[in-house]
Amino acid sequence: MISYMVLMGVRGSTIGSHYVLCHYLSTMKTNRSFLSKILNVNESKIEYICMKYPVIQKLEPKRITFLLQTLRQLGFSKKVLLEEPQLFSILPVTLKNRYSVLNECGINKITATHILTYLKIIKMKTVGELKQTNIIPSFLNIENRLANYMTQWPTALTSSIYGDVNKMTLYNLRLNIIQRYLELILDLSEVEFYRGIKTYPTIKHRPLHAINETFNLLQSVIMISNQKLKNNMYLIHTDPDNLKEIIYDFRSIGGIDIKEILRMRPKLATKSITSLMETRKILEEYGISNEAQKRCFDIYTLGPETVRERLEQAKQIPEFNTFFSHPRFLKMIHYKNTAMKRMRLLYSNNKKCLSLNILSGSTAHYEVYEKAPGDRLGKGKDLIFCISESLGNSYTMSDIRKKLRRHPFWINIPLVQVKYVYQKLSIEFSNTHIYENCAILLYPWNKIKNNLNLLDSNDRGKKGQVHEYLNLSKLNKSQKLSLVLYLLEKNHYFTGNGVWTEEKNKITNDIADISSHCENKLEYYS
Structure with a gap:
C-alpha cells in the first residue's frame, strides 16, 4: 500500500511538473508571437533575443504593451527594444522616473543607453566628469537648474549646498536638495530624513518636479498637516498626475469628499485611479451601500481582484453572508484573513455566537470575548x-x-x-x-x-x-x-x-x- 501511494505520489508529481512545463512553453510561444506581431519582426529574431534575455519570455502581453506606451511617451520608437532588449527588464514607472531625473539634471539628448546606465551616471560620476564628457553642458549651473524645480524654495540655494558642486555626484547633489527642501517645508530633521529614505529608498530617485508638485497638492489642495506628512513619508512617492485624477475625477467615497478622506487615510493617495475606479465598480456590482463604504475607506487599499474574490467568498460562507447588508460588513472583507482565523478558533472553543465586532474588531475586544465564559452576542x-x-x-x-x-x-x-x-x-x-x-x-x-x-x-x-x-x-x-x-x-x-x-x-x-x-x-x- 505504501509503495502504491509513493508511486502515485511520484506520478502525481511528474504529471504536475509536466503540466507546469507545458504551460510555461505555451506562454513562451504566445509571448514570442505577440512580440513578433507588435514589433513587426519575424519570430526567429524574437527567439534569438529571448534566448539572450530569458526574462522577456516571462513578461505578460499587458506589461509589454504598457512598456511600449511608456517608451512612446518618452519619445522612443518601438525599435529601441530590438536595439536595447535590456529595457524589457525595467518597469515602465522606473523608465519614466529615470528619464525625468536625467532630464532635470540637464543630460543632452537622453538615449536608451543613458537610461540603462542611469545608476552609473547618477552615482559613480561627478558633475565635473559628466561635463568633461559632454553628457552635461559645461556651461550649465546644475545646482540652480535643480533648485528651480522646487517652486516652494524659500532661500537661495547657495546657502544650502556646501563644497564644490563639480566634485559631487548627481546623486549626492539631488539628495542634498531633497533634504534641504523637506527641512524647510516640513521642518524635517536630518535624523528624520535619513530614517525616511532608509525606509523608502526610492525617494532618492524621485524626480524633483514630481516631489514638488505632490507636496503642493498634499499641502495646498488636500491640506494634510505637516506632522502627518512627516509621519507618512511614503507620500513622497505619490504620482502627482494620478493624485489629480483622484481629487478631480474620483471625487468622493460614499458621498464624502475625497480630500477629507485622504486627510484621514493618506495611504489612498498612493493607489492608482484605475484601481480605485475598478474597486468602486465591483462594490456597486455586489450591492455594497454608500453607508458601508463610508465605514471602511480602507477597502480601497486592497486590489480590485482581491475585493471581488473576498466578496464572492463571503457569499459562500454563512457566517459572512449573514452580515452582507450590514453597514460595517466591509470591515470583515478588509480583515477577512483575521476574521476567518478568529472564527475557526472560536468554533473550536465551542463559541458560536459570532458578532461582526468580534470577528473584525480590535484584538483587545476579541481576547476579552475569547476568554470570557459562556457564549453570547454581546448587546444583540x-x-x-x-x-x-x-x-x-x-x-x-x-x-x-x-x-x-x-x-x-x-x-x-x-x-x-x-x-x-x-x-x-x-x-x-x-x-x-x-x-x-x-x-x-x-x-x-x-x-x-x-x-x-x-x-x-x-x-x-x-x-x-x-x-x-x-x-x-x-x-x-x-x-x-x-x-x-x-x-x-x-x-x-x-x-x-x-x-x-x-x-x-x-x-x-x-x-x-x-x-x-x-x-x-x-x-x-x-
Whole structure:
C-alpha cells in the first residue's frame, strides 16, 4: 500500500511538473508571437533575443504593451527594444522616473543607453566628469537648474549646498536638495530624513518636479498637516498626475469628499485611479451601500481582484453572508484573513455566537470575548439588525428588540441559525406572521419543522397529536406559529430552554439560574 501511494505520489508529481512545463512553453510561444506581431519582426529574431534575455519570455502581453506606451511617451520608437532588449527588464514607472531625473539634471539628448546606465551616471560620476564628457553642458549651473524645480524654495540655494558642486555626484547633489527642501517645508530633521529614505529608498530617485508638485497638492489642495506628512513619508512617492485624477475625477467615497478622506487615510493617495475606479465598480456590482463604504475607506487599499474574490467568498460562507447588508460588513472583507482565523478558533472553543465586532474588531475586544465564559452576542445589535433586514426593514429595531427581549436566551443564539430558520419559515409564512412570533426565530429548525408537521398531520385527521377539541383549520398563519411556540416550550415549563437541541446540555429550569445563564458553557445548534 505504501509503495502504491509513493508511486502515485511520484506520478502525481511528474504529471504536475509536466503540466507546469507545458504551460510555461505555451506562454513562451504566445509571448514570442505577440512580440513578433507588435514589433513587426519575424519570430526567429524574437527567439534569438529571448534566448539572450530569458526574462522577456516571462513578461505578460499587458506589461509589454504598457512598456511600449511608456517608451512612446518618452519619445522612443518601438525599435529601441530590438536595439536595447535590456529595457524589457525595467518597469515602465522606473523608465519614466529615470528619464525625468536625467532630464532635470540637464543630460543632452537622453538615449536608451543613458537610461540603462542611469545608476552609473547618477552615482559613480561627478558633475565635473559628466561635463568633461559632454553628457552635461559645461556651461550649465546644475545646482540652480535643480533648485528651480522646487517652486516652494524659500532661500537661495547657495546657502544650502556646501563644497564644490563639480566634485559631487548627481546623486549626492539631488539628495542634498531633497533634504534641504523637506527641512524647510516640513521642518524635517536630518535624523528624520535619513530614517525616511532608509525606509523608502526610492525617494532618492524621485524626480524633483514630481516631489514638488505632490507636496503642493498634499499641502495646498488636500491640506494634510505637516506632522502627518512627516509621519507618512511614503507620500513622497505619490504620482502627482494620478493624485489629480483622484481629487478631480474620483471625487468622493460614499458621498464624502475625497480630500477629507485622504486627510484621514493618506495611504489612498498612493493607489492608482484605475484601481480605485475598478474597486468602486465591483462594490456597486455586489450591492455594497454608500453607508458601508463610508465605514471602511480602507477597502480601497486592497486590489480590485482581491475585493471581488473576498466578496464572492463571503457569499459562500454563512457566517459572512449573514452580515452582507450590514453597514460595517466591509470591515470583515478588509480583515477577512483575521476574521476567518478568529472564527475557526472560536468554533473550536465551542463559541458560536459570532458578532461582526468580534470577528473584525480590535484584538483587545476579541481576547476579552475569547476568554470570557459562556457564549453570547454581546448587546444583540447584530441579531436585531439581521432580523430587521430579513423582515425587509418593515419594523423598527426597537420593536423587534422588545419582542425578543421577552425570551431569556435571546442573545445566546448564533446568527447563522436565526437566518437559516427565517429562510425556511419565509417559504410558507409572510414577514408579518414571522414578526408577530419573532421569538420563533431563536429555535432550531428541526424542532420547528417537527411541530409544524405535527400540526399538519393533526389537521389531516390524525388523533392524539394535539388537543382533540382544537380545530386547526380555523387558525391563521400567525396563530399557527404561536401554537408551534407553545408546543416548543410546553415540555420545558416555558422557561425558554426549548431553544436548545435535545442532544445538548440544557440550562437548569431553576429561575434563579436564568440571570447567570451566559456563564454556562453550552453547545448550541449549528
